[in-house]
Amino acid sequence: MMASSPTILALDFDGVICDGLIEYFEVAWRTYCEIWSPANDTPPDDLALRFYRLRPVIETGWEMPVLIKALIDRFSDEKILQSWGDITSKILLSNQLQAKEIGTKLDNLRDEWITTDLDGWLSLHRFYPGVLEKIKLTVAHEIKLFIVTTKEGRFVQQLLQQEGVNLPEGAIFGKEVQRPKYEILRELKQTGDKVNLWFVEDRLKTLQLVKQQTDLEDVELFLADWGYNNQPERKTAENDQRIHLLSLSQFAKDFSAWY
16 A cells, blocks of 8 residues: 655656756767867757657766767667667777766866856756646655755756755765665665655666665655656556656646556
């Protein structure tokens, strides 16, 4: 029997709270230009739209400029959707690059951008309608709220603070913690005796990994259908007894409307 509300709500950031597609493309293109030095530093006309469409394949930030490289190298959308892991390995190997090295370049470019043009950087992010209001209500009702994301925690904090959301120290688990999300959920679950932990994520693979953890079988899992996922993934979630497919309109409502 599912509890009518959580005692702890854990939320992914990108694709659940915030839509940063425009910023992702811009910072990915800048990183791509720094690594591969193209003759023309203006992206091809259709590149951004293809990048947005293929965003669901990306798990962590370093993959974004690699996706640009794959598109420039004329990998088809279908091939990228089917064999993204193989493509990233091939591009890293053939260019003698390390994922960490690319990630550092991307983070440094983003830091420089924030330092020199904070307003411009912030303006490229959109918070999904009703999400911030729901977060503020959740905190006001003394439900513990945590952000569990593969984005750098400092970027998340910057964006939330801009919108008047000030979470306590330790409430944001970003890329810097370098642990799988299921390990963080395990840690959150152990913070009390009667914990009802609910987790909202837009990546089906992440939820499936949580499902594999036998000690997390009482964690309620939700796939955000407004995030960076595709129709086949949403269909899979819909047919999965453990995962609840959640709409944006449901998210904004009382927790009892989530299932």
